[in-house]
Amino acid sequence: MRTLREISALRETLGDARRRGERIALVPTMGNLHDGHLALVAAARERADVVIATIFVNPLQFGAGEDLEAYPRTLEEDQARLEAAGCDLLFAPDTTTLYPRGLEAQTRIVVPEVSEGLCGASRPGHFDGVSTVVGMIFNLVQPDLACFGEKDYQQLAVIRRMVADLHFPIEIVGVPIVRAEDGLALSSRNGYLSPEQRAIAPRLYATLCELREGLEAGSAPSALLEQGRTRLEEAGFEPDYLELRAADLGPATTATREAVLLAAARLGTTRLIDNLTLTLPR
Ligand SMILES: Nc1ncnc2c1ncn2[C@@H]1O[C@H](COP(=O)(O)OP(=O)(O)OP(=O)(O)O)[C@@H](O)[C@H]1O
């Protein structure tokens, strides 16, 4: 696997692949790779001739007081894991390579509606940073397809909307959540948890599973969601949101069948997210 740090080398290498008629799949990440990221690489590998991953801790999507500085940077281990997973290329640019004029002067992509509420409410400006950097990486790589995890459900919806609205000729592949044996969704931020917090963390998924069971049995959502919040608080979480939405993230109504339960909650200073799709009864 080759690691590319500069835009010129990236363009030259991908230009050659494109002239050979090869299909290119992109896996954007922030690094500190785990089996969830490797599932994205596997999905990309199945669908393309050339798999390119990116590692970039994007300052534009971090708010003041968030973990930009603390975010784990483990390039050497990540390179070894990508190579073993069959990735062909890694693009790992510096911040000044992507944002040479600085963050304030950077042109932005804003995706309205779908980026509002949920994580967009508690992390103002976060999705503007995500759509801007993903749009930029799409423009640099010009992949045929790009793989994103369903763990970041709202992010996936924002990217699908951006691709549709801006007519990017890129297929977006959503990859199911990879979980630890106890149900906790794998995430780089799980590494921030103390052993005691790590023991509590699977309660987030367990609570979503209990709620899904109740909803599928026909219980009223509002009372169940209130109970769910209480369960999370009793377990030691500080819930940020716990919501039932239609699968497209529109409001869940009595006509909604395909739905999704979404949660974000803090354990100490670590913010965890998770979600579960379900079919509501008639
Ligand atoms: N457990 C997982 N299962 C499937 N996809 C995942 C999982 N964790 C992350 N991804 C996906 O990997 C891509 C890169 O995500 P990122 O590098 O932010 O990893 P992360 O572990 O989610 O980190 P963070 O803790 O910062 O949220 C995203 O498309 C994300 O949805």
Ligand SMILES: CC(C)(CO)[C@@H](O)C(=O)[O-]
């Ligand atoms: C898509 C992404 C790589 C953009 O920085 C990031 O938000 C992530 O890791 O999910």
Ligand code: BAL
């Ligand atoms: N996993 C999405 C990137 C972020 O939380 O900033």
